[in-house]
Amino acid sequence: MSLRTQALAFAAATLMALPAAADSFMAMEPYARAASPAAKSGAAFIPLHNMSGQDDRLIAARSDAAQRVELHTHIDAGDGILQMREIEGGIPVAAGEMIEMRRGGQHVMLMGLTGPLEQDAEIAVTLVFERAGEVVVTVPVDNERAPKDGAHSH
Numbered sequence: 001m002s003l004r005t006q007a008l009a010f011a012a013a014t015l016m017a018l019p020a021a022a023d024s025f026m027a028m029e030p031y032a033r034a035a036s037p038a039a040k041s042g043a044a045f046i047p048l049h050n051m052s053g054q055d056d057r058l059i060a061a062r063s064d065a066a067q068r069v070e071l072h073t074h075i076d077a078g079d080g081i082l083q084m085r086e087i088e089g090g091i092p093v094a095a096g097e098m099i100e101m102r103r104g105g106q107h108v109m110l111m112g113l114t115g116p117l118e119q120d121a122e123i124a125v126t127l128v129f130e131r132a133g134e135v136v137v138t139v140p141v142d143n144e145r146a147p148k149d150g151a152h153s154h
């Protein structure tokens, strides 16, 4: 076995020793909500702890609960009114750090709901990370949850 082959074999063994994607990110009290039963869109708030041991980036999300899912944040347009924007380039997160999501801040936008978000139902959201790959999170619907920090809702 050449040195190069040995190095490759070692790299392969190291890769296999990595934890499964499901263990790499932990969702901290996630919830989803819609402004009303007739709402066409909703939002999921999924704070994520990066336990993968490596820097990563949340690049996309999808769910059967909505036709289109985007990573959004709110920006102050300068007139004091917060506007939602799609986050360009995803959300970077260092090893051991958190991706914060909250009302008036970063969130997973559910556009074109395939059904009403009923209180206490659960939806599955697939989060796609640059390195950890896909992580499926079960998100309870809690339309009654008040924003923790009094931020604007949408």
Ligand SMILES: [Cu+2]
Residues within 6 Å of the ligand: 043, 072, 073, 084, 107, 108, 109
């Ligand atoms: Cu949004």
